Amino acid sequence: MTWCSPPALRQAIVLRTAMLSLMAWSAFARPAFAERPAPDVAAGRAEYVRSCARCHGVEGAGDGIDAKRFYPRPRDFRLGIYKFRSTASGTAPTDEDLFRTVTHGLPGSNMPDWPHLDESIRWHLVEYLKSLAPIFQEAPAEPMAVAADPGKPHADLAKGRALYEKLGCAACHGPTGRANGSSAGGLVDDWGMPIRPANLAQGWNYRGGSDAESVMRRFLSGIDGAGMPSYAGTISPEDAWHLAYYVVSLQEPPRWNRIARATRVRGELPKAIDHPAWHQAERTDVRLRSVVTTAGEWAKAPTVTQVAFQVLYDEETLAIKLAWDDPTENTQGPADALAVVFKPAGLAGDVVTLQAWPHEGSSALDLWHWSAATKRAGETLSPNFDVITAGGQAAGIERSSAARYADGRWQVVLQRPLASPDLEGGAVLNPDELPTLAFAIWDGSHASERAVSPWIDVALRPLKPVQHAQE
Ligand code: HEC
Ligand code: HEC
Structure with a gap:
């Protein structure tokens, strides 16, 4: 790093470096806790029964009452097999490895984080976990030596x-x-x-x-x-x-915008995936989750975990471009598919989410859908997703679309009229309001594991800044 950068920039760099190193594993792997309490397996066991047993089982066998709902399954601690270690393969993790997992959880799995538990309780938990498998008594865990970070x-x-x-x-x-x-x-x-x-x-x-x-x-x-x-x-x-x-x-840094902003286009609205107009459009990334099955259980974690979308519009029409990673292209049988679902006015978003839709007696929603089987898009009102999972015809009103699958990623462009006069009861998108939508995505290789998003507001017009009273 040169030291001739302007002070503000330099400060920003120092700040960023500090933040990055805070986030790094090394910060947690170092024995930063001078006051680690004396081992207390009984205290660890008590907290374990309270917080961990429902997934990991009362005796640590990975067979808690909630265990069957999760993929990967909660760990069976009696086997002493640990994934996230700083130690050699086949050996035990260090205490710090375990402390880190308990503190930060395992993102992308159902293992929660426990930063709210007292630090000393977390250490007691570590002691308790170690008492469950002989591997911890066999040899002291040694972190593998690594070369100095070149930067x-x-x-x-x-x-x-x-x-x-x-x-x-x-x-x-x-x-x-x-x-x-x-x-x-x-x-x-x-x-x-x-x-x-x-x-x-x-x-x-x-x-x-x-x-x-x-x-x-x-x-x-x-x-x-x-x-x-x-x-x-x-x-x-x-x-x-x-x-x-x-x-x-x-790694592609995600943009988890709270509100997705659309851009008004002066010229022609793009129908093609590579149209330069998409460069002007803000991208919003949305995390996708599994659904609740009709038996009231969580379905398997979906393969598709994230979708990126961009919105452009003119006086009459809305265009949306979506991109999501799916390791396999399925164009036959259960095919890869997508639904953009419009939220009807008056539906309380936090009550009715796509995670629990459709359910018994659920009302019809406006589904703007596309299937890799037909490479066509349509829009219809339906009380369930059958029109999409059945594949085949583009149900309802036909809509324009373009799609491409390359290197593990689908890209799809769809267009529909803002007012949708051709679809009775269809969503009317008023640029002065914030239309709200959600996504459902199917990976044809795992057709039952639908991935769904929460509701997202889309601002068509620029958002007006809130006026704050002068102090
Ligand atoms: C809601 C369910 C759930 C609860 C509650 C839960 N876990 Fe987990 N835990 C999991 C799942 C699922 C995995 C496996 C994740 C994986 O394999 O990627 C896991 C894995 C682990 C691992 C293994 C890490 C590794 O390196 O392999 C540790 C340690 C752990 N949990 C500790 C705990 C402790 C301690 C508690 C209580 C404070 C707890 N868990 C509570 C679901 C849970
Ligand atoms: C035989 C298949 C296979 C090979 C080869 C392989 N990996 Fe992996 N890798 C996996 C699997 C499976 C997982 C997910 C483990 C899980 O979910 O518990 C994974 C996970 C990872 C993770 C993420 C861990 C995390 O923190 O969630 C990284 C990083 C990674 N691999 C890097 C590599 C690199 C670099 C190589 C080559 C030197 C490599 N992998 C070779 C199968 C493989």
Whole structure:
């Protein structure tokens, strides 16, 4: 870093660096807790029964009353197999590894974070977990030594990329990390459950931390039980950093906007995916979740975890471009499909979400849908998604669309009239209001695992700034 940058910029850099290092695994792996309490397994057990047993089971066997609802399943602690370690494959995690998992949880899985528990209670929990498996008594856990961090500016990304290919990361994680490698399908974990490689483009979804050191620890230590091998000994310490920074470079920072902003177009509204007009449109990313099944249980976690969308409009028409990662293109049988669902006025958003729709007696919603089977879009009012999952015809009024599947990603452009005079009871999008919509996405390979979004407001006109009283 040069020191001739203007003071403000320099301050910003220092601040950012401080924030980044705060976020890094290393900050948690260091024994930052001078006052770690004396081990108290009984206190750990008491908290465990209170907070953890419903998933991990009263005796730690991973068989709590809620366990069956989750993929991956809550860990069976008696086996001593841990995924997120700083230690060699097949060995126990360090106390700090466990402390970190308990504190931060495992994003992208159903393992919650517990930062609100007293620090001393979290240490007692760690002691209790260690009492459940013999592996902790066999040998003290040793973090693997790593070379000093060269820093991002000194990382050789081209070299990292070559290593990513050579070491076979791409075979599972896909050429650009979208979990679409040739060996990605059909993986089974040590507990006999299907497992998918992580989508490395979604840094927010990494369970063990998305910074370079965490990533490096993942491939040096391996992810025990998950079929992700350890690369310790097959890569030099310097190369490990090049590879780790390359993986970090695959992450696409999400834009979780609270309100999606549409852009008014003066010329022709784009129908094509590559139309330059899309460059003017703000992108909003939305996290997708699983649905509640009719039996009242959570369905399996969906393959599609995120959708990006952009909205353009003119006086008469609205165009939307969507992009989502799906490791396989399914155009026949149960096909990949999409529904943009409009929220009817007067529906309380926090009560009726797509996660619980359709349900018995649910009212009809306006479904603007597209299917990879027909490569056509339509719009209809329906009390359920049958019109979409049945594939085949574009139900209802036909709408214009364009679609492309490439490198593990669908891109779809749809257009519909703002007022929709052709569809009785269809959504009327008034630019002076905030139309509200949600998405449902199907991966044809796992047709029952529909991925749905919460309701999102779309601002067509620029939002007026709120006037604050002068102090
Ligand atoms: C709502 C369910 C749920 C609750 C409650 C829960 N867990 Fe978990 N936990 C999970 C799931 C699911 C996994 C497996 C995630 C994976 O494999 O990616 C997991 C994994 C873990 C792991 C394994 C990490 C590794 O490296 O493999 C630890 C440690 C853990 N939980 C500790 C706890 C503790 C301690 C509590 C209570 C304070 C707790 N969990 C409460 C669902 C839960
Ligand atoms: C045999 C298939 C396979 C290969 C080869 C493989 N991985 Fe993985 N990887 C997985 C699976 C499966 C997971 C998800 C584990 C889970 O969900 O518990 C994963 C997860 C990850 C994660 C995310 C961990 C987290 O924090 O959530 C990273 C980072 C990663 N792999 C990097 C790599 C790199 C780099 C390579 C090559 C050196 C590689 N992987 C090779 C299967 C593989």
